[in-house]
Amino acid sequence: MDFRGLFELIYFIKSLKEEILRIFKDPKYILAVVLIPALVSLVLCYMYLPGVVKGVSTAVVDLDNTSLSRKIIWYFENNETFKVNYYLNDDENLEGLIKSGKVDVVVFIPEGLEKDVKNQKSPKVLVIVNGTNMSVSSICLEKSAEILMTVNAGIAVNYLEAKGVQPDKAKNFVLGLPFEKRVWYNPTRNYGKFLMPGAIASLFQISIVLGAATSINGSKYNVFSKGMNFLDRLQFVIGKLVFHAMTGAFFLNLTYFLSIKYFLLGKIEAVKGIAVLSLPFTLTISAIGVISSIIFRDQISSTEVAMFLVLPTLIYCGYTWPTLAMPPLLSKLAKLIPLYYFADPVKSIMATGINKDVYIYNFKALLIYFFAVFAAIFLALTLFGRKRKAVVE
């Protein structure tokens, strides 16, 4: 590059220099933009390390007290989903036990259960579940049903054997409609693997936007001063945009790497694919912060507006609550959110690696998004070309 070229890029270099100095001069900046998102991400990964819900506080009410009732209780005691903390002998206020928060599951075995089973009266075991936390109640019901189906099958096999049916044939016979569940992508149904790829992306988009939203209006250079022509302004803005996108991408990918390595969030080979996809994503988020910083003169307004634009997007983008279950209009709006093209794909890449078609589609979508926001920045620089007093002179 000749000296003229270097001279032409002077505002790009000044812009980068100012942001680099900001890191060294202001420890609050490092705390808010780098340390908090990285640390919070890793702490949350640690929290989700067990992956599945276990040890749900359970009470057993056994009014039958026979070998069959004890067998049922044994199954609950030896299933890791449940932790039988209470053994009761009466059926008073069972729901109250749940409402008081002492237990989430009550297994009620009625009197005469074994006798009724022998007399083929088909008695019923009652399982009461606290349904307020669906993460807990769904697994408790599923496991309870599995336990009681197992007990049922055992009883039916015994009947058939008693009637002279061969043991092997009896086992296949009682299955009725045999089926096998095969779970792809997240076979253990691990909550950490489900939530954390998106939660990390969400935290870093906040950090990128916080940095970028204060970059132009907090600068000592007034981008709208007469001393800067349009190209100088553009260089300056691109400098800020690139800096926040690149630092954000670096720390985002470092956090993904650490969470995969130490918290087994996915396959380590996924890191490369995520790194490439993160570039258009961080550029887009940085551009959203920068445009807010251009439009709003004071840093608090630009930060608040940018913050509220990105903060709830983990909910809006269909990462947890799927777009197929959203009202039609909101389902369409979800596709206008950059996180839609990043969070879910990252989760898939971590679980199974890259699917080329899906990967290219998301990469292109993020690039288009970035160019659209960049075009808006271009427009804003043109429109706000009037003399504007900088916040910091």
Add this chain to the structure above:
Amino acid sequence: MLKRELMYLKKDKLLFAALVIAPVFFTLLFSWYYSPGVVKSIPTAVLDLDNSSLSRMIINYFENNEKYDIRYFPKDEVELKNLIQQGSVRMALVFPPEFSSKVKKGEDTRVLVICNENNLIVGNNALTRASEILQSLGVGILIKKIESLGYPPEYSKNLAMPLGFTARVLGNPAYNYSYFLIPGLIGVVFLEISILNMARTVAIDASQEKNSKELMEIYITRMFIYLAILIFVFLVCILAVNKLFKIPIRGKVFDITLLSAAFITSCLNIGAFLGILTKNPLFSVQITAYLSMPTFLASGFTWPYHMMPEPIKKFAAIWPLYSFIIPLRNIMLLGSSEGEILWAIKRLGLISVFVFLLNIFIILLPTSNKEKAGIAGGER
């Protein structure tokens, strides 16, 4: 002071919007997102290599269940695998060759239920209902099989299902996601709004080097004004989700009011703490941005409290969300449990008193120790 604060609120339209309009807007928006409540029409594929009356009957059951939308009939496993990998299909049923005849003969064979668990909400819904359908169809098949051995129908029925199972789900029997999540999301919105606005406005005053007495007066007056506004807005939000989105309130509105007052007071005190400590409105806004999502996840609201590691449990116990959103959901879905409400109010009260005293202590610290205000991102 009260008059001054009210004038300030009247002038600052952005602050008024942040206190009044933003919580209502986000509450209604979140409720709208979750308004369908349950997941339906899960894209499903069927690979029927049996093509028997039994396999067609099972497919028919799935076609007639609103949970599933059978869109694809791939020719082979390769095509099916591609559909799942592309994300077009979330669940698949595979019937192996000679499935029907093997079932009748009692030979080993299985319907394969493949589930894409990339999204746990969709995956769990698909899998649970599929299990229910196949189990209930299985009982019917078993009854017929037993009858074919020469047993009378009544005997066959009891033999097929010797032990019944009844589940009673309290609070949310329909497994409605909006019932489950909305109380928590409203709590998060009010946490963010309370802390953000208190932190920002107190930080502005703290940075102006006002004397301790004046700053204390501003802090206390503002806290009461914001508290009154936010309790009112909170009740509007709760009643709106009840009326517009049919989220039940089975407990007493009075209990909700008391609990929300304790919660908002603790949040306002924490906001004031941030403002007084940082004396930097921008930095306090930046810190607040990180509070909602991580503290919601670590509140025991979705991932249960007993599963959390000890250090996070300790944090959750001193953070207002834990003592608010779970009791709030319980009041709304289960009805009130006085013991739980009193426990939550006591805990929130303790947080408020502790942070309030801490704030007064910091305000009364000698001025020379106070850090001069600065703007993160600027070079003042």
